[in-house]
Amino acid sequence: MNEYQLVKAMLLHVSRGLSEEAPLAKALKDWCLDNLVWLDLGIRKREAKNWGNLQEVLQGWRLPEAPAPYVMEIADTLAELLGLDTENSTLLALLIGCDRLPKLQSLSEAVTAKGVDLPVLLAELCGVSAHESLRFVRRSPVFRLGLIGFQVCRSGAVAVDIKWTLERLLDRAPSQGDEFVDALIGPRHQTSLSLKDFAEVPDVSFLASLITGAVREGAKGVNILVYGPPGTGKTELARVLGAEAELRLHAVGEVDDDGEEPTRYDRVSALLLAQRVLKDKKEAVLLFDEMEDFIGDAQPSPGDFMMRRDGSKVFINRMLENNPVPVIWTTNAVGNMDDAILRRMSYVLKMDYPTRKARRRIAETICKDEQVAFSKDIAALVESAEETTTILRNAARASKLAGQDGNVEQAATALVKTLRGGVLPNNNAQGIDLDLYNTEPSLSAVLDGIASCGHSDVSLLLSGPRGPARRRSPITLLTAWTSRC
Template sequence: MYRTSEMKKFTQCGKKSGTHGFERAADLWIARIFVKGDVWPMLDLNSVGTRRAFDTAMREEVKSLMWALKNPDAGETPEERVRLGRENASTMNYMDMDSRDICCNSTCGVWFRTVRKKIGLQEVEACPESFIRELETREAEDNEERAALFPEPFRSNIRAFAEAFGLTQDESDALAFLLIARFHEPLKELLEYFDFAAGGARLLAEVLSVALGKEMSEKLFSADGTLMSTGLLHLCKASEEELDDRFELLGDDDQCGSVMNEQISPEAFYSRRIVRAPKANLTLDDYSHIPAVKNLLIPYLAKVLQTRKTGVNILIYGPPGTGKTELTRTAAEAIGAKLYEIGPLRNAEKENGERSRITRWNIAEKLYRSSEKTLLVIDESEDIINEGAVFTIFGGPKRSNKAELNKLVEIAPVPTFWLTNTLGGMDPALIRRFDIVLEVPIPPENVRRRIAESEVGNLVSADMIDRLALSGKLSPAVISRTASVIADLNLEDEKARDEACETLLSASLDAQSLGRLPGRSEALPRFYDTAFVNTTADLKGICEGLKRCGAGRLCLYGPPGTGKTAYVRWLARELGVPLIAKRASDLLSMFVGGTEALICEAFEEAKRAGALLLIDEADSFLRDRELSQRSWEVTQVNELLTQMESFPGIFCATTNLFENIDRAALRRFDLKAKFDFLRPEQRLGLLERHLAALGLGTDGVKSLVTRLSALDCITPGDFAAIERGSAFSPIQSAEEFLRRLEDDSALKNEGRKKPRIGF
């Protein structure tokens, strides 16, 4: 790039900038850097600012000067005769030059103090400083200095970013300089000469001071400065050749071009990365199993938005698909707030991972700090909040600057939700900085039923709804996606839709190692009635008593199929409370101490949800400690007893092996009720109901009473099993139904008469 003899502009001889409207500013900056800075780029017809060794650059410049001195008639003016270039350059080495005094009165274009010192120039007829002053004078003569240097819409965009992020004039000028340098090739190549990786903020401040013609403090580019702390500027530590790889601008390099060429607001600029949340699909009633949502979260958020309290952060955790994201949307709508979601990283951003997410969040914090009733949410925040020590061993992300994150969390002006599937690896020092820590577990049965009815109620049968409600591993998100698939399949037959639903959901649970969809046998029987339960306890009276006091510990024991679990399900329904049912497979762990932790979590889950807690097959955990052979068998019993005593709600335990229960455990139950085989009149009544359901007449039942009375080990479960079997092996008469009952009874009697092996 050379100055013309008219001294009014620079003529570009290198690459085209590809950016229209910025030449005036770029030319001025390049001139200042060349003249006032200790810069030694090599100038030629092909490029500007290519990185070459000092000796090579010096040699080429002196060759050009010597050629001009030996050809005084080559141009009409001194400037043209001494133009810097390589045309017809001689191979003369500057160390061999003897006629340095010839250069004393030479007039050159853009020159360097270093060159003058090396070759002995004492004075320059048209010194570059005067040229710079002329440009500055012309610049000041414009009515609007910024308009002359920065064309629209770039000028308005820079002003909008400055207002949004609270930038000073110096910070705004620095941002504009770096943006133009990214797209103006000559200026870009010149800046690539500098080693900013080594010089850091100090060197960047020096270069901008020279280019902009005013003192630029190094503090502008410090970590605490607005440019760096907001993420508008990031200095890469690695030494890179390309300028694009040395600086990251605006937190989104790919979008920078839009700031140069089109009118765009900061909100629109970041709209692909900071997204306005869609309307919530759930209501607060769908989170009734988490009382803290209504009692704490909603009123607290409403208050902090009103008072504009800073440093407000809410940590929400729980298994995938439990509705954490929906909860944030529902909460925002409940208090009339706008919610913005920090979008996920693209593949190209994965390398920077944590820093990219923090940068994006920090930008959102600054962007919406003055907005009325605004909330932010960072989904899948594990890459930011987890320590990562374990994950790094296996190639996962590692958080490197805990202090920085802790500080940002404490001063954040916009309340933020942080969502994560697990707290494993999270620094306790960070956890204590959250105002509210809230777990979102798998919803209890009554909520799951409501969600299932809402999502697939018009697609599948009532039996399938029951099975969905029973699954303690099925998340709302999985149900919703399954409903969408079934609807798209457009199946006309309800049975086919049921089969599709079961296939899809069981496959999803299987893939997550969560078992399969519960069978129909786990649902409350269609004909459930406490009148068909043989027990001395007043079952309906117990229900009324629990409604009054809201707490109690019940042990239900007796043979399999007598209705123990079904009664607990009925009890929860009558009380209008969620049911959390745990079996041995849900609570037993392969790790020492794991079972105790799962038992504790089950009680905590029920406490949070205000649910009735059922532990089926409780003899697995309450086995007589005198029979224990290992220490962990004792600690499991101890843990369950401790949790029972401190649990403020309703706890039910069922067992088929009452005789194996620890004696100390029995006294901790407020009620122990035995469920026995059906009495004769109960068998008759239940038979009539099932025959009616199957469309069979009850006319011949009286003739079967004698045979039915002889079946002394029949349970309600036997009737339910025979009815299920009729789906694939139809029953034609009451006689056939009774015959199947007799077969079941005979099998039980045979088992009871069979001698035991052992001593």
């Protein structure tokens, strides 16, 4: 479908039955006169000024040969991906054309300025009766998926409003196939890590098997929530889980290449769109980073309800219950999350900073990926500061750009120092003789047991007479404990 076909359809529809005295007839005639060369009607300007003559010529207008604009090719590909019927496919093409094709855009502006209802007009051009037109538009997947809307201009006329997801697609003009799907849904994430790098994370193999089984069986409502402090590797774990399940991992509703920031509505719409596109393919899993955007600003109240909730609770609940493609959600905390959401999760995983052993392994992998040396200074920083692995990749890239591949610790130290409020951890470990402490059982046995149990959420209560020894004990225990883990 090209622009000439769309313009002819609109001209014939709105001019039907108009008398020459009608304001709309005058607007159409003026538009045709302004675009007479482009229209190529085969008549002169003075002949086109006669309304009856112009109507007759438009009825028999033989359209010039013209290729389909790229935005119409995108409309056709998108309609096929979404499984749209003929009426909704035509509506999608008309809406995109009214925004991106200059002649159709100016014609739609001319007719709406004379009181024509644009949503009704476009629905009628799709073959829908005037009585059903508004209902058709409201229920169309084109609108329900957040691709397009309408906006009221200052003049009071209604215009097409291309939403964030579709705007990105039209601006990028991707080729068909995987590139088109990636541009529509969200970037495809890759990783150089594996499950070995998350060996300390409980049940990580179970999660990979869960995702594999969910896709294989086409199960609905599979949601995995991963939460923990920033920098603990939540997003990287999601990438590893997707790779382990041999599935594509798409991050939905993220900032685009031009830095355009999506709203909550944009992100939720992007998730719905991704679910529709991928629901029958059994080849992908979705990542929704920062789940706070999904639940909005909801907060627990002093009573038994959530305050400041954005959107419908029922909508969110049903979405979690019926999503055909598994979703991995990440967030920093679950304190502002309704229990109704948590109950609809297939699994909830809390992530803490990795152990020293895991940090070293991850840091070595990062340095290998970035082709920089894993120096003694970096090893010492990884040993003493748990945040090091979260900033090491950026530090390595900064060092390479500065031409100092062997001096990664300079950038890494600056970043860690900033994260720690300007104070670096003390790297000067001191020997501790735990036999000097009179305890029952012995401190050495207690700490060895803690180090070997595989858990980090352990608390110790120190009791005894007042004195310097007891005040120093927490520091002594922390140092000894760290040396064993």
